[in-house]
Amino acid sequence: MSFNFSTQRILEGTTNVWVPKVLSTKGPKTKKVDVFYNPTMEFNRDVSVIFLKRFIKKEQKSILDGLAATGIRGIRFANEVDGDLSVTINDANPIAFKLIKRNIRANNLENVIASNKKLNALLAERWYDYIDIDPFGSPVPFLSTAMQSVKNNGIIAITATDTAPLCGTYPKACRRRYQAVPLKTNYCHEIGLRILIGYVAKEAAKYDLAVKPLLSHYTDHYFRTYVRIEKGAKKTDKCLEKVGFVVHKENGFREVIKEIKEEDLTAGPLWIGSLFDEKFLKNLKIDISLGTKRRLERMLEVWKEEASAPPLYYSSDEIAKALKLSPPPLQIIIQKLRDEGYKATRTHFAPAAFKTDADIESIKEVFKITLNLTSTFSLPFQS
Ligand SMILES: C[S@@+](CC[C@H](N)C(=O)[O-])C[C@H]1O[C@@H](n2cnc3c(N)ncnc32)[C@H](O)[C@@H]1O
Numbered sequence: 568m569s570f571n572f573s574t575q576r577i578l579e580g581t582t583n584v585w586v587p588k589v590l591s592t593k594g595p596k597t598k599k600v601d602v603f604y605n606p607t608m609e610f611n612r613d614v615s616v617i618f619l620k621r622f623i624k625k626e627q628k629s630i631l632d633g634l635a636a637t638g639i640r641g642i643r644f645a646n647e648v649d650g651d652l653s654v655t656i657n658d659a660n661p662i663a664f665k666l667i668k669r670n671i672r673a674n675n676l677e678n679v680i681a682s683n684k685k686l687n688a689l690l691a692e693r694w695y696d697y698i699d700i701d702p703f704g705s706p707v708p709f710l711s712t713a714m715q716s717v718k719n720n721g722i723i724a725i726t727a728t729d730t731a732p733l734c735g736t737y738p739k740a741c742r743r744r745y746q747a748v749p750l751k752t753n754y755c756h757e758i759g760l761r762i763l764i765g766y767v768a769k770e771a772a773k774y775d776l777a778v779k780p781l782l783s784h785y786t787d788h789y790f791r792t793y794v795r796i797e798k799g800a801k802k803t804d805k806c807l808e809k810v811g812f813v814v815h816k817e818n819g820f821r822e823v824i825k826e827i828k829e830e831d832l833t834a835g836p837l838w839i840g841s842l843f844d845e846k847f848l849k850n851l852k853i854d855i856s857l858g859t860k861r862r863l864e865r866m867l868e869v870w871k872e873e874a875s876a877p878p879l880y881y882s883s884d885e886i887a888k889a890l891k892l893s894p895p896p897l898q899i900i901i902q903k904l905r906d907e908g909y910k911a912t913r914t915h916f917a918p919a920a921f922k923t924d925a926d927i928e929s930i931k932e933v934f935k936i937t938l939n940l941t942s943t944f945s946l947p948f949q950s
Contacts, residue, residue, distance in 0.1 A: 570662065572600050576673075579609055580616060581856045582646045584639045584670050601662040603636040603703075610859040611791060612640050615699065615724060616647050617863070618782060618793055621851050622722060623650040628696040629718075630654045633686045633709065638667035640699060645679045647854075657682035657689050690716040697722045705729040706763075707744050710770045719798045722781075725767065727790045733759030735834075750815060750834035753885045756785045756916050757878070758813060763790050764838035765810045771796060777806035782851075783842040784870065785916055792842075809840030813879065819889060820927035821879045843874035869915045876912040876922035883919045886934050895937040897921060903933045 573588040586604040619630070630652050632641030641656035656667050656679060664683035671679050682689055690698070690712040698713050698721070700706045706725045713723050727733065732740035735751030735758070742748065746769075747762045749755065760783055768778045776796050783792035811825045812835035823839040824831075848871050853863045883894035897913070901921055904911035909925040923930065 570601070570666070572602075574666075577606070579612065579639060579858060580643050580647050580854075582639075582643045582674065584637060584642055585666060585673060586637045586639065602660065602666050603663075604639070607787060610786060610862055611701075611726065611789070612643060613857045613859045613863060614782070614784070614791070615640060615793075616643055616857070617851050617853055618722075618724070619644055619648045619652075619697065620854075621847065622697065623648055623652060625651075627651040627653065629694070630697045630699075631689075631695040632656045632699045632701075633689070633713075634658060634699075634701050635667055636660075636663050638663075638670045638681070640701065641667075641679065642670050642674055642676070645676045646674055647856075652678060654679045655682055655689075655695075656680070657684060657686060659683065659685045687712045694718050695721065697724065699724045701726045703728070705732075705744050707766070710767060711773075714771050714774050714776055714796070717796045719796070721796055722793055723767070723796060724793045725763070725791065727763050728788070730756075730759055730788050730790065733762050733790065735759075747836055748834055750813065750832070752815060752821075752834075753882050754821065754880050754916070754920075757880060757914075758834045758837060760785050760790045760792070760842065761813075761837035761839070761878070762835070764792050764794070764842070765836050767792070767794055768806055768810050768838060769836070772803050772807055775800045775803050777802035779806075779844065780838070780840070780842055781844040781847045782870065784866070786866075795844075809838060810836050811839040812836060813839075816927075818927050819881075819885065823878050839878060841874060843870055845871070845874040848874055866915055869913050872912040873914050873922065875910075876914070877910060877924045878922070880914040880916055880920045880922045881930060882917055883921070886930055890931055890934055892934065892938055894919065895934060899937050900933060903937050904930070907933060 574585045575588045576583050587600040587602050589600050635641050635656045635658045638656045641654050645654045667681045686709050696718050700709050731737050734755040735749035745762050745766045771778045778794040781793050812827050812833045814824050814831040814833050815821050827833045887894035901911040904923050909923050911923040914920050914922050
């Protein structure tokens with residue numbers, strides 16, 4: 568099977584995959600190749616592999632890698648996830664389809680079929696237990712059909728790389744695509760992810776379907792969420808109670824609200840429920856063979872902490888800046904907030920940020936106390 572670009576065999580997880588030799592990343596010197604492959608998305612794919620391992624139980628599951636490019640994700644599912652799964656790997660691009668077929672053959676996979684259709688057309692044909700949507704940019708064009716093609720209690724896994732609209736750099740694009748208002752703030756990444764999930768919840772509600780996010784993250788400038796879809800009008804009504812707004816106060820305080828007042832600076836509609844399911848995270852297993860194992864271990868620890876945290880994070884820098892002080896160490900702030908009786912956790916959104924249910928004045932107070940404490944115990948600078 569020949570291609571008009573050179574290919575190379577790479578190993579990701581425990582799977583060998585043929586991919587284009589020239590990378591498909593943007594840049595003035597980058598040659599355009601016919602099939603997309605981005606090695607930096609390995610973390611994204613590793614998460615989906617451990618997710619699927621946790622999701623697959625005894626009964627047969629039908630899996631769709633809907634926008635597959637080289638097919639790397641679906642090939643890895645078929646090769647690395649134990650259990651009775653039938654995998655469909657689809658891409659509308661005929662050259663990608665050719666490469667997908669080569670990768671299926673090279674891995675001797677019998678539980679996989681390649682497909683060369685527009686994703687919405689394929690979704691109209693049958694039902695799946697797990698649908699993976701990993702587009703260029705926004706997943707919006709595929710969500711309505713995905714809702715109509717996912718089985719009860721099935722999963723839709725969604726990537727969005729259009730972070731500029733979702734985080735408020737292009738608010739008009741966000742309004743058009745997601746029918747939501749973003750807010751360019753210190754915590755715009757959490758708002759962006761919540762707008763995406765809120766949109767998914769509203770799209771599901773049209774079909775009396777409720778969504779439950781099991782795992783959602785912001786990583787390397789993309790958003791990713793895995794939502795379980797459950798049938799039922801009552802469940803859907805309950806789910807929609809978790810779609811609301813964020814109000815951003817002048818003093819920097821932020822909170823989620825269900826209804827907006829005109830005078831408030833608000834973002835939304837967006838998801839105000841949890842981004843994770845604690846029980847689901849608890850049983851996620853990270854295999855030793857995964858290329859991003861260390862990063863996954865670190866992230867999983869923070870996701871677990873964050874799963875029970877109140878929404879919306881504060882960066883240490885923004886609070887310190889408001890107080891005209893330098894930020895104290897994060898662990899000390901978190902401990903002090905906990906000592907004062909508040910909830911406080913790290914967040915995966917930013918390394919020097921925290922989540923808490925304390926109000927802004929109490930947060931500032933804790934900063935001042937913490938700085939006094941740390942300066943009392945710190946050693947003088949050496950010359
Ligand atoms: C970002 S790439 C997918 C990357 C891949 N999931 C991975 O992990 O390497 C998006 C792919 O979607 C395909 N695509 C775009 N629009 C499509 C459509 N309407 N139906 C099916 N495939 C489509 C493109 O050809 C491209 O290969």
